[in-house]
Amino acid sequence: MNCFVGIDLGSTITKAVILDEAGEVLGRGITNSRSNYDLAAEVARTEAFVTARFGLLRKEVEKAAGGAMLDRLLRAFRTEQTLVQLDRLQHHIDAEVVSTVAGPLQQPVTEVIDEIFRRLRQEEEDWFAGRTEGTRSDFFRDHVGSGWARLSEELGPPVDVSFDLLLSLYDKCIIKVENEPLELGFQDHIDAALARIGDVEGVDAVRLGVERARDAELVEVATIGTGYGRARLPFAKEQIRSEILCHGLGAHRMFPNTRTVLDIGGQDTKAIQVDGRGIVTSFQMNDRCAAGCGRYLGYIADEMNIGLHELGPLAQRSSRRVKINSTCTVFAGAELRERLSLGEQREDILAGLHRAVILRAMSLLARSGGVDDEFTFTGGVARNPAAVAALEELVAENYGDRTLNISPSSIYTGALGAAIFAMRAAEEGRGVAGTGTRQEA
Amino acid sequence: MTTERPRTRADIVDTARRLYEDLEFTAVREWLAADPDRKAVGCLPVYVPREVVWAAGVLPVGIHGGGDRLEIIRGDAYYQSYICHLPRSVVELGLSGRLDMLSGMLFPSTCDVIRNLSGMWQILRPEVYVRYVDVPQVEHPATGLEFWKGELSTIYRDMCAIAGTEPSDEALWAAIDDYDRVRDVIGRLYALRRDEPWKVPTEELYLVMRAGEVLPPPDFVDLATAYLEACHAEPLRRRDNTRVIVVGSFCEQPPLGLIKTIERAGCYIVGDDFLLGNRMITRPPERGGDPVEALAHALLFHHQPSSVMYEPDPDAKEVTIKKMVDAARADGVIFAAASFCDPALLDRPMLRAGAEAHGIPCIAFKFSENTGQFQQFREQAGTFSDSIKLWGGA
Amino acid sequence: MAPTTKEEVKVQKDRSMILQKEMIAGHFERLEKAPETGEKVVYTFVPGNLTELIRSFGALPLLPEINALQSGMRGKSKGYIAEAERNGHSEDVCTYVKCDIGMLRSGNIGPTGTRLPKPDLLLLSYTGCYTFMKWFELLREEYDCPTVFLHVPYQGDGTLLPEHRAYVVKQLRETIIPALEQVTGRPYDEDLLRENLARSAQAEDDLVAVLHSAKNRPSPIDSYFGGVYYVGPIFSAFRGTPEGVDYYRALRQEVEARVAAKQGPLTPVGRLDDQKYRLVVEGPPNWTSFREFWKMFAEEGAVVVASTYTKVGGTYDFGFRHDPSDPLGTLADYCGGCYTNHNLPGRIEMLERYVKEYEADGFIINSVKSCNSFSAGQLMILREVERRTGIPGGFVESDLVDPRYFSAANIKNRLESYLQMIEARRAGGATSSEALGRLA
């Protein structure tokens, strides 16, 4: 099957989307961006192919084997991936200990580290077995990182191995793991994953499906890269599109009646107008000053010592919004402290901050030509309910009734647009394939 | 607006505060509603010759942005982050319909921002009279004076056309009389604050001055006179404060919180250039002869030193601050300029050098009309005041 | 694009550029020697400069903005600005001024490495920007020489009103000329002025021919990045001089030869014959990364066919020429007509005309932090020109000579996005009209 790949290399997260010949989304991959852009793109792409093959598998055998079985297989697959990466991490950390930790300390450090890894592997098994509460991050760096920090605190100090030393070992080595090519594809681990779920009833049907999914020929006909880091992708110029264009087209694809798109990411905010075909007719980005971008909310969360995702819900508890005039990142902390010292409530201040962020976006929207129906909101901040509420309110006040679209997969908007561009380029016979290769499973 | 004269200090200040906080310009709307033939025209800072507006029967309304009370959406859409705040809020006021009652707008040649805003207004509000008021920069009787006379006549003619009135010397003289009274009462209030600052807190004085931006001159004179009387009648507690002048806030206005902060940090403001346009002319236009010439002459040859007018005397900048400090008997200078305000900030090094040459202590900071946090100002002004008290200087 | 190698680009220079370089070097040498030769030096500004008049008194003009922009191009401005800021200048204000003050405080060595003479007169002709007024108030503190002020009214209503023109003429007669007479010790010689003005008009004809040549496809010039070189002599010390006349004649011949050969202009990536985008640009360039900025355009195949910045020192392409038969009146008209002395609606109209008359694919605003005169209101210009031409505009931000405000990645991102949008619209438009064709 021919497929078309879009890769969105963002400043913090890299995304990939694969479309099939009919233009349907076949797979999506996501990873954190890293110093090696090429690799970040590769990891996201590999991930997208993994989900694509799981998608094919699901189509084939969902009826026969049931969804639960497939979920379990996917979980097993993730566990296998994690174990591989844990091995690499341990390899690097061991080497690091040998080369940097002073002689007498090496022994106790190694013992603690071995124990941490033993427990991390156990936790991974627990997660596979469904014995773990809550959700975990999709990124190896984050979910293993939080386990590492917890275990370091628990196991290090009692034997005089400092927490800071353990953390710095992790920080150094996780970068190495992230920046080396690893085998994380479908065929690398699917057999182990199958073995892991064991000989339960119905597994034969799955096994058959796996064979077919593995053999399915996915030919990457065309690839387009986009995103802030696009210039650093090892792609030819024809294979690159601006994130503005991709965003517009992606939003159009998700919500075909979209005319206006607002994207608030960590570093920048974009207001985009598109026509009925998803072609960008005008756009505006925030100027040099990053005030009012997602980053600003990040600072506030840090200052308040709470998680970014907790900000919105907290703000929504406000009954008396405080008026905030500046969303200058430089003064974020000072402003917050001053407000708190004046006795203002946290939630009221937060409500004001959210409104201030959205006000900045409103001016950008006005600059780009206003808010037309329908209006699609994307980017990290679109997941923040207080920001969404403020936006709805202000749009209604200033432009009247507008349908507001927010997709749960809005993070893939740019990559989706890029994939559509890839498909179009292939249709027009423009060689933007780069690979044109059959994607090994 | 109540018509009966408020009595107590609190009443008067309260009235003034309501006028200040009212971004809908209700007082202007009411004045207009009282007679369907009335017209009002907006005046941007710093100096607009209001006499020729008022002489035509048109109410000049000072437009000073939205302070910290206005949420900016449309205004920001037109300005990059490195331009001061004033034009954003003026555009916001205009686009939100709050200035719809005005039949015209006068944009004086304060700086390039206000100059360009005049053109924006021509596009945003094509139905409204817009004039760029090119205040003369040359104190030359044969050129500058002739030019300004011509400008005044044109504006007067245009204002009469708006109001449907006939131009006349009598009307001009009457308006000059009205504004002489305005300048007189302002002068007396400033003098009282200079002499007994504990009687005239600047926060209050400022609010009263702001009332003058939206009230007809006679009403303002009444209000200000009542306030002056109340200041004498109801003295406040005298404090051991440092005496400072505030320089650089002649266009974009500082938030009230900033003025309060300076005072609470232990400073009596005994001189300032807030709303400088209302006292730009320092001497009553000379009677007899041609009223237009008298007005032109007064501006050209008897105006306040200001960053927005060319200073022909090369030595003047150096002594400006010294003179201001002496006149106010101040201990020090606070340079408070709006962020990105070119006229104020380009002048500052010259003024500051002059102050330092005369051993006058000074500090400097930047604000914007919607600044919401005053901690840093409080600390700076407090330290400044303390150091002057302790050592009589920086 | 012409297959030109890097080395070739380096050595390739238009003859006119070499000529210009010599003229400038000669001028600065003369300036340096002025204290010995006794030639009088008049500091003045580009917009509204009275070069013919100054020269008719045998004095030499020196233009601080030119020094500032040259300092920017030579990588000196960062240090100069820092020097001025150390001396109490705000980060917020025009960086030309700070660059100039910093240069002065750092020994006053000019762009070609020569020492700059002190002024004998500060001729403050006040056209289109208030910062000029402050600039000379500041410079005056450093020098002991007279300052004379020419107040040129703004075109608030879209034209230079007759009474305003008369006001300028009167000032020329009653203040400017007497000041020049006094400083130079020479009487006003109107015949000499007329001769200079006649030469100006001649050079202006040639310049306009060069500017208009961008209507060709391919355009033989880049009217912004190349344009700033083309206007260099006429904006600065050489209007009304024989060298100026020669330069513009040579330039015109060079450009006409390119038209005949269907060649594009030289750019940092070689000769740009294959022009994918024809653009109009509003706003001054960035000088600290001038070539890098130009390269971003050229690499995408974008050529600038008209720009407003090349009109700051005089607007000639709508018919105005210096007129020797009315020497002072024509100077008044000239001053009043400089680009930033036009009101906002006038600027919008000019851009609209450029987009239409030069058949541009798009227009870009480079908004510089320094300059309120240009920048305040540019977002309205953007919107209005879009509305009137139906073409979306692009918006990038930088500064004149403060390298802290040039973010290459940010500008490149915007520019690329913009050009790709233009491309997508073009392609999209074609598809839909094809579809319409099929339906019909």
Ligand code: SF4
């Ligand atoms: S605050 Fe300064 S820069 Fe802004 S409009 Fe007023 S004078 Fe101009």
Ligand code: SF4
């Ligand atoms: S503000 Fe603009 S026009 Fe004025 S001096 Fe600076 S760069 Fe030149």
